[in-house]
Amino acid sequence: MTMKGNNGQAARKRLLHRFMFGGGVCLFCIGAVMLVATGGLFAASADGTTSRQLLRSSENVEKVKEAAHKLQDKARKFRQDLHKQHHEQFNEAEMIEKILEAEIHLVSLGLNEEELERSHPSSYAGVYGHFCKLNFAAHKKDPAAVPMFRDLVSHSKDCDMDDVFRIDLKKIADLARQRDQIAAENEEAVPKVLNLTTVAFHESRCGSTLVANALLGMDPAKHRTYSESQPGSQALKSTCGDNYNRCTVDQAAAILKDTVYMMSRSNDPQEERVFFKFQSITTKNIEVFQKAFPQVPWLFVYRDPVQVMMSHIKDDPTLQYAKCVATQFRHPPKDIKQIAKRHGREAKTMPREEYCAAHLAAISEAAVNQLNEYAIPMNYDGLIQHLYEDVLPRIWGRPLDATEIENIQKVSQTYSKGRGKRHVDFKGDSEAKEHAASEVVKEAAALILKPSYDTLENFQPKLMERELPVQV
Numbered sequence: 364m365t366m367k368g369n370n371g372q373a374a375r376k377r378l379l380h381r382f383m384f385g386g387g388v389c390l391f392c393i394g395a396v397m398l399v400a401t402g403g404l405f406a407a408s409a410d411g412t413t414s415r416q417l418l419r420s421s422e423n424v425e426k427v428k429e430a431a432h433k434l435q436d437k438a439r440k441f442r443q444d445l446h447k448q449h450h451e452q453f454n455e456a457e458m459i460e461k462i463l464e465a466e467i468h469l470v471s472l473g474l475n476e477e478e479l480e481r482s483h484p485s486s487y488a489g490v491y492g493h494f495c496k497l498n499f500a501a502h503k504k505d506p507a508a509v510p511m512f513r514d515l516v517s518h519s520k521d522c523d524m525d526d527v528f529r530i531d532l533k534k535i536a537d538l539a540r541q542r543d544q545i546a547a548e549n550e551e552a553v554p555k556v557l558n559l560t561t562v563a564f565h566e567s568r569c570g571s572t573l574v575a576n577a578l579l580g581m582d583p584a585k586h587r588t589y590s591e592s593q594p595g596s597q598a599l600k601s602t603c604g605d606n607y608n609r610c611t612v613d614q615a616a617a618i619l620k621d622t623v624y625m626m627s628r629s630n631d632p633q634e635e636r637v638f639f640k641f642q643s644i645t646t647k648n649i650e651v652f653q654k655a656f657p658q659v660p661w662l663f664v665y666r667d668p669v670q671v672m673m674s675h676i677k678d679d680p681t682l683q684y685a686k687c688v689a690t691q692f693r694h695p696p697k698d699i700k701q702i703a704k705r706h707g708r709e710a711k712t713m714p715r716e717e718y719c720a721a722h723l724a725a726i727s728e729a730a731v732n733q734l735n736e737y738a739i740p741m742n743y744d745g746l747i748q749h750l751y752e753d754v755l756p757r758i759w760g761r762p763l764d765a766t767e768i769e770n771i772q773k774v775s776q777t778y779s780k781g782r783g784k785r786h787v788d789f790k791g792d793s794e795a796k797e798h799a800a801s802e803v804v805k806e807a808a809a810l811i812l813k814p815s816y817d818t819l820e821n822f823q824p825k826l827m828e829r830e831l832p833v834q835v
Contacts, residue, residue: 458494458528462535463542465554465630468497469622470516472597473529479602479609487614490602492532492594492625495522499631503583506576506774507781512592514782536621539628553630557587557637559623561660561758562652566726567643567686568674569666570743572779575640577747580774581767585635589626591642598622599641599648605696616654623655646726647698649733658737660758660826663730666743668808668816672719673796676804687719698725706811716803720811727815736825744793747775757829 461467471493478489498519502509509515516522543556561578565571572590579588589595598619603610610618627637641652652661665671675687682688690696695703695710695718702721703710710718730740739754751771756762763771776788800808 455530458530459535459538462494462528462530462625463539463554465628466496467494467521467528469493469594469625470495470497470522470527471593472532472602472618472622474602476609479614482610482614484611484614487533487610487617488531490532490618491529492535492622493527493529495519495527497522499587502588503579506579506583506588507777507779508783510572510576510780510782511590532618532621532625536624539625543628552632554628556624557627557629557634559627559656559659560636560638561662562639562641562656563662563664564641564646564649564730565643565662565664566646566666566671566723566730569664569671570746570779571640571643571664573747573775574662574664574741574750575638576774576779577750577771578638581751581763581770584633586638587629587634587636588638588640590640592626592639594622594626595619595639596642596645599645599651612651612654615648615651619651619655643726647729649730653733653735653737660737660739662754663727663738663740663819664743664746665727665730665740665816665819667793667797668720668723668812669800669805670743670793670796671723672716672804672808672812673800675719675723680801682715682719685715685719687722688715690722691715691718696725698729702728702811714803714807716801716807717811720807724812724815727812727819731815731818731822734822738822739824739826740819740822742820747771753827753831756831757826760829762831 469492473491473493475489475491479487480489482488496519497515498521499515501518502515509518539554543554546554563571563574575588575590579586598621599615602618603612603615607615623639646663649661652659666674672687675685676682677685679685690699691711699718699721700710702724703713703718706717708717710721713721730738734740741749741754751763751768778788
C-alpha cells in the first residue's frame, strides 16, 4: 500500500530482511533442538535402537515440543516487535486520512479490557480498529468463490502485516462522521455511507450464505455484503463478553453502531446498499443489534429440524467431531444446560444427538425470544424465491426488476460456498437428509428442536403485512 509523502519503502525492506533472517534463525534452532533431543536423525543407540524409535518415546517428544514452543514464542514476539516498528514508520495523520477517505477498511477489532471496563457507562473506550484495503471486486465478481469475510480478506493482497493499521475505534468513528457530514454538505459523491438495508441471523447450515450471495449478486455494482465478518461478531458478542461482564448492552450497541458505520463507508460512487450476515452464534446477541438499529429489518434463516441436524452430522454419524457437540465435554453454555434440564437431562451426559439438537435450539430460541415487528423468519424451503418475491419487495417498497431477479436466480444455481473445486452447480439434498436420518436423530429433533421451529413457522411478520408493490 502506498502512503502519501515518505512511504518508508526502504525501511520496510530492511524490516522484511530482518524478519526473514529472524524466521530462518528460528527454524534452524527448532531443527537443531530436534536433532539434539533425538540424538540425530539416523543415529543409533548402544542397543541398536534407531533415533526414529527414540523419537516415538513420550519423553523425547515432550522435550522437542517444549523447546519448539519456546522458540515459537520468541518468533511470535519478534514478529510483533517487527510489526510495531513497521507501524511507527507511518505518519498517523496519513493513516487517518486514508481511513476517512474510505480507502482502507475495518477488518477486525482489538481490545484493552482494562480500558473498556473503566470506561463511563454512557460511552466506551479500549476498543481498537484494524484497517487494511479490502478487495471487494473479487467478492462482487463471484460471491460463491469468495463466500465468507475471511475469504475476502485472504483475497486482499494489501491485508498482510505491512498494511494493517490500528487506531482507537471511537476516535476514528467520530472523525468519520464529521468528514461524512462535510462531504454531504458539499454534495461530494464520496466518501459516503451506504444504506444498511437488512441483516441476516441464522440457525447455521441452513442456507444463510446463499442469502448473502444473493443479496450481493442481485446488483454487485450497487451492493456490498459482509458474510460473517470478524468485526461484526466481535462487536456483537466477544468484545463485551458472553454475559456482558466487560461492558453493558448499551455499550455493546455503541460499539456495534461504530463498527457497522465504519464498515458501511464507501469511496465507490456506484455503491448504495450494504448487507450483513452475522455468525449463527451471534443470534444470542440480537438484543444488541436491536438496540443499535431498532428500525432495521432482520432476517432469521432456519431449516427443518431433522434436515439442519443432518447438515451438522453429515458423514460423522457418531458425532465425534460435529460442531454442534463441540462444547459438550468442555463447558456447555448456560442456555444449553437450561434446555437439557427442561427435558430432564444433564448437558454433559445427554446423548450427542440430543446435545446437537439443544445447541441448535439455543440459537433458534434466542431468535424466537427477540421476534418483533422488524423480524422476518425465513425457512430454507423456498428460501430464494421467497426472498425476491415477497421479502425484499416489502422491505424496499418496490418490486425487484427482471435483471435483479435473474441475477439472484443465477447466483442460487451455484453451491454457496464454492471455493476452488467446490464451485459446482447446487443440488438440493433435503430428501436425502431426511432419508439418512436415524431414529435417534429424528426423536432428538422432535423433542428438543421442533418447538422453536413451530414458533418460527407460525410467526406473522409485521413487515410482510405491507401491501405488496405492484409491478409496473
